[in-house]
Structure formats: C-alpha cells, structure tokens
Amino acid sequence: MFEALLLSTLLSQTVTGRPASAEEIRKFDITVFPDGKGLPAGKGTAAAGKEIYKAKCAECHNEKGEGRDQQYPRLVGGVGSLTSPKPVKTVGSYWPHATTVWDTIFRAMPYETPRTLKPDEVYAVTALLLHWNGIISETFELNEKTLPQVKMPNRDGFIPDARPYQKLKK
Amino acid sequence: MTSNKRRRLLALCASFGLASCAKQESTTPKSPGAGLSMRPYGDRSPFEKTLRGARESTKSIGVGSSRTPLHELYGTITPSSLHFERHHAGVPVIDPAQHRLLIHGMVDAPVSFSMDDLRRLPSITRPYFIECSGNGGGELAGNAGADASRSHGLLSNSEWTGVKLSTLLSAAKMQSGASWVIAEGADACRMARSIPIPKAMDDALIVYAQNGEAIRPEQGYPLRLLLPGWEGNASIKWLHRLHVASEPAMSNQETAHYTDLHPTGKASIFSFEMEASSVITRPSGSQKLAGAGFHEISGLAWSGRGKVAKVEVSTDGGKAWQAAVLDEPVMSKAVVRFRLPWQWDGQATVILSRCVDETGYVQPTREQILADRGPNSTYHYNGIKSWKVEADGSVKNV
Numbered sequence: 001m002f003e004a005l006l007l008s009t010l011l012s013q014t015v016t017g018r019p020a021s022a023e024e025i026r027k028f029d030i031t032v033f034p035d036g037k038g039l040p041a042g043k044g045t046a047a048a049g050k051e052i053y054k055a056k057c058a059e060c061h062n063e064k065g066e067g068r069d070q071q072y073p074r075l076v077g078g079v080g081s082l083t084s085p086k087p088v089k090t091v092g093s094y095w096p097h098a099t100t101v102w103d104t105i106f107r108a109m110p111y112e113t114p115r116t117l118k119p120d121e122v123y124a125v126t127a128l129l130l131h132w133n134g135i136i137s138e139t140f141e142l143n144e145k146t147l148p149q150v151k152m153p154n155r156d157g158f159i160p161d162a163r164p165y166q167k168l169k170k
Numbered sequence: 171m172t173s174n175k176r177r178r179l180l181a182l183c184a185s186f187g188l189a190s191c192a193k194q195e196s197t198t199p200k201s202p203g204a205g206l207s208m209r210p211y212g213d214r215s216p217f218e219k220t221l222r223g224a225r226e227s228t229k230s231i232g233v234g235s236s237r238t239p240l241h242e243l244y245g246t247i248t249p250s251s252l253h254f255e256r257h258h259a260g261v262p263v264i265d266p267a268q269h270r271l272l273i274h275g276m277v278d279a280p281v282s283f284s285m286d287d288l289r290r291l292p293s294i295t296r297p298y299f300i301e302c303s304g305n306g307g308g309e310l311a312g313n314a315g316a317d318a319s320r321s322h323g324l325l326s327n328s329e330w331t332g333v334k335l336s337t338l339l340s341a342a343k344m345q346s347g348a349s350w351v352i353a354e355g356a357d358a359c360r361m362a363r364s365i366p367i368p369k370a371m372d373d374a375l376i377v378y379a380q381n382g383e384a385i386r387p388e389q390g391y392p393l394r395l396l397l398p399g400w401e402g403n404a405s406i407k408w409l410h411r412l413h414v415a416s417e418p419a420m421s422n423q424e425t426a427h428y429t430d431l432h433p434t435g436k437a438s439i440f441s442f443e444m445e446a447s448s449v450i451t452r453p454s455g456s457q458k459l460a461g462a463g464f465h466e467i468s469g470l471a472w473s474g475r476g477k478v479a480k481v482e483v484s485t486d487g488g489k490a491w492q493a494a495v496l497d498e499p500v501m502s503k504a505v506v507r508f509r510l511p512w513q514w515d516g517q518a519t520v521i522l523s524r525c526v527d528e529t530g531y532v533q534p535t536r537e538q539i540l541a542d543r544g545p546n547s548t549y550h551y552n553g554i555k556s557w558k559v560e561a562d563g564s565v566k567n568v
Contacts, residue, residue, distance in 0.1 A: 160440070
C-alpha cells in the first residue's frame with residue numbers, strides 16, 4: 001500500500017514517456033468500433049469491388065469467397081450450419097459486425113501487402129463480401145455511415161462466457 | 171587423437187552399444203580443444219536434439235504454430251528456444267531503439283514510451299504460463315495427439331520481467347467510463363484484442379524480458395502484453411499501441427476466432443480464462459518404459475484462476491486416485507511439476523492425472539466437456555488426459 005502511494009507520487013513527477021501528439025495518434029490509430037467510430041470517409045459498392053477482389057483476394061480466397069485447399073478461410077455461406085455437426089463459420093454465417101469485415105481487410109489484407117488498399121477499395125471489397133452473403137444488394141453504397149448500420153445475420157449469436165460449469169468454493 | 175579419429179571411435183562405440191566406452195571417451199578429452207570451449211553465447215550439448223514441432227497452416231509463410239516438446243523437458247521453465255509459437259502474419263524484425271508504445275483514447279494524457287522509458291519504471295519478475303486456447307483442440311475433436319507435444323504443446327512457462335500495465339494506464343490518466351483497452355501488435359496483420367480494464371488494472375504486465383534476457387522475436391520482441399492465466403492469443407506480441415475505450419473493438423480475432431461455439435449455435439465471446447489442466451509427461455506417448463519396477467510418474471499442472479491445489483494420479487485407468495507431490499514453490503497462474511513414485515507390475519494399464527485448483531475447480535473429463543459445450547467449441551479444452559502403458563513398456567495415446 002505504501003509502495004503504491006509512493007509510486008503514484010513519484011510517477012506523477014517523473015518524466016517517463018513523452019506526451020503523444022494528435023498527429024502521432026492519427027498516424028497509428030486504425031481501430032474501428034462496431035458503431036463506426038474510427039471509420040474513415042469513403043464509399044464503395046459490390047459492383048466496384050469485383051475487380052479489386054479478383055486482383056487482390058481471389059488467389060487465396062478463391063473466385064467467390066469459397067476459400068481454397070481447406071487452408072484459406074471460406075468467406076461466404078454457411079448460414080444455418082452453426083447447430084450442425086460441421087459448422088461453417090464465415091463472414092455471413094458467423095461474424096457479428098460488418099465493421100469487423102472492413103477492419104480486417106484494411107488492417108491485415110492482402111496478406112502479403114497489408115494496408116495498401118485505399119478506404120474506397122476496402123468499402124468496395126467489404127460490400128462485395130456482404131453482397132455474396134446475401135446481406136446487401138450489388139448496388140448498395142457502403143460508406144462510413146451505412147456500414148455500421150448493416151445488420152449481420154449472426155448479430156445476436158454471441159453470449160457471455162458462462163464458465164466455470166461447475167460450482168467453485170467461495 | 172585427431173577429432174576425426176575421435177568421432178569414428180565414438181561412432182564405433184555407439185554402434186556396438188558400448189555406452190561406457192563412449193561415455194568415458196566423451197568425458198575425458200585427450201586435448202583441451204576437443205570439448206566445448208568458452209563461447210560468448212552458449213548452446214546446448216550437440217547430443218541434445220529436442221526440437222519444437224512446427225507447422226505452417228497455409229502456403230503463405232508466417233501463419234502457423236510450433237509446439238513445445240513437453241515430454242522431453244524437465245522442471246517447469248520452458249527454454250526460450252522451445253517456447254511454443256502461434257503467429258498470424260510472421261515474426262517481424264523490430265529495432266528496439268525505434269520501437270514505441272503509444273497509449274491513447276479515453277485518457278487525459280496520451281503518452282508514448284520508448285523501451286528505455288519502460289525499463290526505467292518499477293519492474294516485476296514472475297513465472298507465468300502462456301497457453302493457446304486452441305491447446306487440446308485435437309483431443310476435443312477426437313484426434314488425440316500421439317505425444318504430449320501434440321496433445322498439450324501449445325503451453326509454455328517462462329519467467330517474465332516487465333512493468334505493470336496499471337502503472338502505464340495510471341500515468342496516462344484514464345477517463346471515467348473507460349472500460350476496455352484495445353491492444354495492438356506491430357506485426358504485419360496488426361493483430362488486436364480488446365481487454366477489459368479490470369484485468370488491465372489487476373495483474374496484466376507489459377514485458378520485455380523472458381527467462382532473464384530480452385524476449386525472443388517469436389514471443390514479441392521487444393515488447394508484449396502478458397495477461398496471466400488468460401488465453402495466449404490475448405497477450406498481444408510486438409505490442410505498439412494501447413487504445414483505451416468504452417467498448418471492445420470486436421476485432422477479427424475476438425469474434426471470427428477465439429469464440430466457443432455451443433450446440434445451440436450460440437458462441438461464448440470474451441472467454442479469456444484458461445481453466446485448470448494437467449498432463450503426465452513421463453511416462454507419456456512415444457516413450458518406452460525399460461521394464462517393470464520403479465518409475466516416477468511426473469507431469470505438469472496449471473490453472474488460469476490461481477494456484478494448483480492438488481494433482482491426483484491414477485495408475486489403474488481411473489479407479490483409484492493418489493495425491494501427487496507438488497514441487498514447491500507453487501505459483502499462481504504458473505506451471506507446477508507433480509510427481510508420484512510408481513512400482514509398475516509390468517501389466518498393461520492406463521495412467522491419468524487430474525488437477526484441482528485453489529478455487530475448488532476440478533479438471534473435467536472429455537465427456538463432461540462435451541456435455542457442457544459440445545464437440546465444436548474448439549477452444550479451452552482441458553479434459554483429463556490418459557496414456558496407455560502396454561505390457562512391453564511402450565506408451566500410447568488412448
């Protein structure tokens with residue numbers, strides 16, 4: 001307790017770390033939240049996403065998001081399979097938030113050259129995946145306002161961790 | 171004797187099974203230069219060959235895992251070179267002089283720390299295990315591993331040194347309403363996980379050292395998050411950003427993966443704790459007992475909820491259980507080694523271990539886990555592991 005008090009006093013006086021500038025934060029901050037906070041301005045449609053997908057995504061995820069060689073994740077289909085003996089978890093059947101699709105593509109894809117797609121391109125590819133999963137039409141414009149409003153089929157599919165399943169001693 | 175002649179003699183001794191001859195030859199060098207001389211950075215004996223089992227899961231290099239060979243190790247500390255790995259976009263090369271940790275979001279004083287800044291702060295050194303929540307996934311699926319590496323090798327235990335995350339968050343002055351912190355790595359995929367603030371302010375560490383030296387590149391050099399007792403995926407490696415927020419980011423890793431699907435079609439989310447588990451490592455799969463008589467049964471036990479309180483071992487397929495000795499000190503959220511002397515009668519039998527932690531939680535059977543959360547929950551499997559000892563002494567998975 002004494003150590004904690006002493007430490008908080010010392011830390012408030014000690015210069016360790018330097019203040020982070022707004023510009024520095026802007027440069028590094030790529031977090032996107034389910035309510036759309038963090039999404040950059042931009043727009044795209046499934047129609048516009050086809051060429052980008054073909055050039056940047058199809059090599060691994062296959063022509064229409066069906067995955068490849070049981071190695072690269074399948075992105076399309078699987079709705080209704082979660083209660084079956086062989087669940088198929090995809091963007092359409094499993095992912096609860098559309099913002100996660102945008103965020104995943106923007107931060108981590110294409111695998112070899114992540115963060116090279118421009119926001120408009122990411123909106124377009126996201127729109128394509130949502131369209132292939134029957135969630136939006138081919139001409140629906142995804143942008144920073146409409147994307148967080150898209151309701152994913154498995155939006156209500158998640159529950160809090162209920163473990164332990166056995167009674168613990170107090 | 172020249173080194174070539176020495177090698178030939180050693181090979182000759184080995185081929186005739188002349189262990190004593192080989193031993194004498196190897197321990198009594200004929201010249202000072204024949205053995206291992208002083209080296210600036212040591213390595214193990216050339217006779218020691220233990221390796222991690224590594225697997226790339228796609229044709230894109232950098233996605234995959236390697237497993238700690240638990241059945242070939244001793245004690246509780248995992249040698250840094252044998253710590254398990256799980257990467258999602260390879261191992262980045264990061265210059266520590268350039269590396270910084272940014273804390274921003276719902277804080278009054280956004281701050282950026284250099285590695286030197288962090289090393290100036292009060293440090294904590296403790297052993298903790300890290301276990302991938304996919305450890306044992308094959309056991310759950312019914313594809314049990316042939317040895318303890320393949321069954322439980324996504325578990326390692328190291329002594330970690332670093333700064334309490336609460337120290338850093340206090341320095342950044344968190345705002346009221348802050349309830350999550352999103353941790354992000356500097357790897358190519360910028361892997362990110364959302365961590366509840368209560369854990370961040372409890373025992374979470376930002377670590378820069380592992381087993382007395384800088385953490386290894388595969389473990390997050392130069393800086394990683396360490397969440398004691400929680401699934402390894404959340405202990406973000408190559409940590410470069412902490413974003414304080416009022417809600418989780420619902421990142422790819424915490425939604426599409428690392429959620430536990432139940433037979434109802436619903437999935438548990440933010441299931442962080444690794445529950446009590448154990449595995450016998452001697453004798454275990456792929457090993458062979460030399461014959462009837464005395465053998466020590468030995469293995470590892472751990473719990474993400476605190477200290478291991480008790481490990482029981484059965485040598486008759488689960489009919490009778492005996493308390494094993496726990497080698498002191500038993501540390502919270504760290505691996506403990508258990509031991510039990512055993513007189514083997516030479517008959518085929520099944521040996522098992524069962525861990526009980528300080529909360530009273532008892533390691534369940536596979537059947538119990540299947541009843542609780544079904545066959546497709548993928549993560550957090552911690553069922554009792556059994557090994558069959560055949561009459562010829564060979565040990566197999568059952």
